[in-house]
Amino acid sequence: MAKKKIISESSNPKKNKKDISVGVVGSGSFATAIVKMLVENCKTVHWCVRSEFVKGAIELRGHNPSYLTAVNFNLKSLKLTTDINELVSACDVIVLATPSIYLSDTMDKMTCEYGDKIFVSAIKGIIPKVNDVVAHYLRDEFKIGFRNQAVIAGPCHAEEVAMERLSYLTVAAVEDETAEKLEGIFSSDFIKVHSSKDILGNEYSAILKNIFAIGAGIASGLGYGDNFTAVFVSNAIREMEIFLESVYEAPRDVNESAYLGDLLVTAYSLFSRNRSLGNLIGKGYTVKSAIQSMNMVAEGYYAADSIYKTAKQKHLKLPIIDTVYAILYEGKNAEKQFKKLTGKLN
Secondary structure: OOOOOEEOOOOOOOOOOEOOOEEEEOOOHHHHHHHHHHHOOEOOEEEEOOOHHHHHHHHHHOOOOOOOOOEEOOHHHEEEEOOHHHHHHHOOEEEEOOOHHHHHHHHOOOOOOOOOOEEEEOOOOOEOOOOEOHHHHHHHHHOOOHHHEEEEEOOOOHHHHHOOOOEEEEEEEOOHHHHHHHHHHHOEOOEEEEEEOOHHHHHHHHHHHHHHHHHHHHHHHHOOOHHHHHHHHHHHHHHHHHHHHHHOOOOOOOOOHHHHHHHHHHHHOOOOHHHHHHHHHHOOOOHHHHHHOOOOOOHHHHHHHHHHHHHHHOOOOOHHHHHHHHHHHOOOOHHHHHHHHHOOOO
16 A cells, blocks of 8 residues: 655645745754644745755655655745745744754844744754853844744644644744734644743743653663653653743743643653653763764753753752753763662652
8 A cells, every 4th residue: 555645735625724924944854844834824835944955855846855754745835945034034924943053053144124023933942152042042132022032832743743643832922913823823623722921931941841851761771661751750840840930930830731741742752852862872872972873953962051051050959950961961871870860859
């Protein structure tokens, strides 16, 4: 039987699509998944990819040549470019979905007017250039205030979006009008959207859960079972709450899906690249060889350094963060570090 292809078209062909100018920057798996979400509701989606090769491959074959290759796009729904200025000039809403380590290289090329645009971060990492989150980077480097920003949080793996398995997004935005607009363009039969005003909390939690997922993967690679992982995750959500309250106090419930739900799926799912990185380390790979063996960026590795140092500056007691940092950046033995960690969890 021929393999069924996943088509990025609305399940209801008569659905009235929105005539809104929206664009996506990035060509990895989550960027591709976001484009798939958006073509469900928008007549045209602008897509800025990283190279002419990727652009040409999509135009020729109708799918991303490297990520989520089973998702086929109707090219009439896409406007492809490699020029961020072309995309930003054409769009009112710009979704940033590059790995955090590449965002500054991309944004530094932006010379067009963007003062009235809405920038939506789908990035779950620290920007190395400024050692800070995307929200602060956009505010400080480009004078894009929080009223012109939004953050997309999970739990939402790109691979399950590709398969149209029911997934949930949280859209964090200061302005209700912005949240409603984004809910309208992301919601579909397989995507449910909830709103939040906790921009920084959602962004930091998405970063933290990647670090915790590396730890969960290390535990798995070392042979720890489900019982330990359950204790590990319950401690991780408490560490997340401590960290979030220390960097940005706000009315929030960390048991909501954007926080705990995203942590759970990233810590347990086989689709999780951060968990996969940790699993390799737990099985004996060096950190360097584990990173090199992956074809996608594990954001938690780069974030662990920044989060650890911030926690130390604030005198926070976060044993999981300390343990993951020691393994990733101090060359400490994973087995010995986790044996010590087991005595600190409850």
